[in-house]
Amino acid sequence: MFKINYCDYNHSNPDYDQINRPYGSGDYLFLFFLTPMKIKIGEETIFSKENAFILFPKGTPQEYSAVKKFKNSFLHFSPQDDFTSQYSIPVNQIVYLPNPEVINDILKQIYIEFSLKNMHYVEKVDSLINQLFIDFSRQLQSIPYDFNKDLNIFEQFNKARVEILTHIEKDWTSKSMASLTNLGTSQFYNYYRYFFSRSPKSELLDARIARAKYLLKVNKLPVSQVATLSGFNNLSHFTRYFKKSCGITPLEYSKTL
Secondary structure, eight states: EEEEEEEEEEEEEEETEEEEEEHHHHHHHEEEEEEEEEEETEEEEEEEEESSSEEOOOOEEEEESSSSSEEEEEEEEEEESSSSHHOOOOOOOOOSSSSSSHHHHHHHHHHHHHHOOOTTHHHHHHHHHHHHHHHHHHHTTTTTGGGGOHHHHHHHHHHHHHHTTTTTTOOOHHHHHTTTOOOHHHHHHHHHHHHHOOOOOHHHHHHHHHHHHHIIIIOOOOOOHHHHHOOOOOOHHHHHHHHHHHHHHHHHHHTTT
């Protein structure tokens, strides 16, 4: 069973704040950094980007600081079993996952249970921490070995990203985007979310809406032409996505300018 000692969710510290515990915190510490951080692991100092995870085992020095903004979710806990072996969880290592928000959502649920302490909250928290590490392990195992270190693949994906976002008028499909990296669709999506913290379709859609707003504002083009130039083959789809993003239809937007 897991015993929770303290936790917080999406907590902000002062800018550039530093945590330094030479002998650890007396328990395990699971961290999710929502902002870029500087972490000392052994004799090495590592700069992490946002959405990074790390698990410090009991007795391990904990030294990390914010590059600027400091925002994190964290969990101090004591386990009864060797859960790191059971779930294949790495320790003292920066990890990035394809869907970090799933893990942070569980941390939020743990924080709520810990704060309210309703009936059977101890059992509920134990269940949630198990769920957290199961989901963490599944995401970790869904990506190729050495996923976190392959800079060559990052460069390949960066080129693919540029190709997609500079040709947003193309009829991009999941398959055609994945073909830029010679990977399967599922693997492509996992890598893309890891490197850029969002899905390729979500980023492409935002880029298309941004172009549409520009064309409506600067070029004063008809809505149907704007839709085509922005990569939308269906006018009703374009109108629906535009309204969802901007709160008004393209035609209404053009009249406000």
